[in-house]
Amino acid sequence: MSQVQLKNIKKVYGSHVALKDINLSIDSGAFFTLLGPSGCGKTTLLRAIAGFHQQDAGDILVDGQSIIHLGANQRNVGMVFQDYAVFPHLSVFDNVAFGLTQQKVPAADIGQRVREMLATVQLDEHAQRMPHQLSGGQQQRVGLARALVTRPKVLLMDEPLSNLDAKLRVDLRRDIRVLQQSFGITTVYVTHDQEEALSISDRVCVMHDGVVQQVGTPWDVYNRPANRFVASFVGSNNFMPLARDAAGAAMLLGQATAVPQAVQGKLNSRCVAAIRRECVRVNQATAEPGLLASGVLRQAMFTGRELQLTIDIAGHGLIEALATPTAAMMALQTGQTVDLAMQASDILYFSEGTTGALLQ
Numbered sequence: 001m002s003q004v005q006l007k008n009i010k011k012v013y014g015s016h017v018a019l020k021d022i023n024l025s026i027d028s029g030a031f032f033t034l035l036g037p038s039g040c041g042k043t044t045l046l047r048a049i050a051g052f053h054q055q056d057a058g059d060i061l062v063d064g065q066s067i068i069h070l071g072a073n074q075r076n077v078g079m080v081f082q083d084y085a086v087f088p089h090l091s092v093f094d095n096v097a098f099g100l101t102q103q104k105v106p107a108a109d110i111g112q113r114v115r116e117m118l119a120t121v122q123l124d125e126h127a128q129r130m131p132h133q134l135s136g137g138q139q140q141r142v143g144l145a146r147a148l149v150t151r152p153k154v155l156l157m158d159e160p161l162s163n164l165d166a167k168l169r170v171d172l173r174r175d176i177r178v179l180q181q182s183f184g185i186t187t188v189y190v191t192h193d194q195e196e197a198l199s200i201s202d203r204v205c206v207m208h209d210g211v212v213q214q215v216g217t218p219w220d221v222y223n224r225p226a227n228r229f230v231a232s233f234v235g236s237n238n239f240m241p242l243a244r245d246a247a248g249a250a251m252l253l254g255q256a257t258a259v260p261q262a263v264q265g266k267l268n269s270r271c272v273a274a275i276r277r278e279c280v281r282v283n284q285a286t287a288e289p290g291l292l293a294s295g296v297l298r299q300a301m302f303t304g305r306e307l308q309l310t311i312d313i314a315g316h317g318l319i320e321a322l323a324t325p326t327a328a329m330m331a332l333q334t335g336q337t338v339d340l341a342m343q344a345s346d347i348l349y350f351s352e353g354t355t356g357a358l359l360q
Ligand SMILES: Nc1ncnc2c1ncn2[C@@H]1O[C@H](COP(=O)(O)OP(=O)(O)OP(=O)(O)O)[C@@H](O)[C@H]1O
Pocket: 013, 014, 016, 018, 036, 037, 038, 039, 040, 041, 042, 043, 044, 045, 192
């Protein structure tokens, strides 16, 4: 088990700053996920840890020792890629054995370790197959086995599930988590899929534009987003502009609203309120008092597990709600007026700007 520290990492491509002063501390044995939109610098950061490229500034420490002067093959990290990257001309067995052969492990030990690893990823029956005889999910298991068999200090995974279909993604996600926990291996995982990040991680690091926006438990980044960017990327929030009436009171959806003290003091600058879709109750009262509104149902989409509703609040734009698809909800017709209720405690407030901070 190994602790990983990134200190003041900077990476520039031409005039584009891909990583701006990244500082992270990853606990030994943790499953740590970099989550962010395309182009935010996730792969760039992972490749710097792997040693596939040099950062322009900063240090990377594993168990307190700097590794930036070591080549990729000396860093003792395992890497799993999005496109599997298994050797097409080697059998499953030989793919997994490759790193051990490179390390000059005795042949008898290689055989045993590869067989054990293949059993762990449930590929023991396919040891002699070639990669083209495997499904995508099986190829990715080979990639995982190949990375783990050398017993690396750190496992790096760059969107390893994104080429797989939805069902397989969920199955393999569970397997990866079980393996990671049983090996106790410190893992840095990259994804742009928020559900994947929330479900698999001990800690989630949300990135935007080469900058860390928040590091926290899945619960924290979902329920207590540090800023507006995190709230927009994680958790499908509705944003509602906050206005002031003539007397200086806060107005939300055209109504005077009691806001927390921290927000009242900031009302002079423009800030927004946010509420997640599943916290907007449709034709249903809330347990606590809060904000009430009514609007016209514009769209209803049934996804099996839930009903996604889009409601137009006259003069205030669209609000999205997630409802349980009960018979009454399924009977709603577009064009119909519905009542919305939002609990005060479910509403968060952010200061102005794309990365405006949570006001609390
Ligand atoms: N070799 C390169 N030369 C120039 N620019 C690059 C290079 N590699 C990455 N970039 C740029 O750096 C930024 C970060 O890229 P990176 O690949 O790290 O993003 P990412 O978060 O992994 O995105 P994705 O989710 O699409 O994989 C992007 O703007 C990208 O265009």
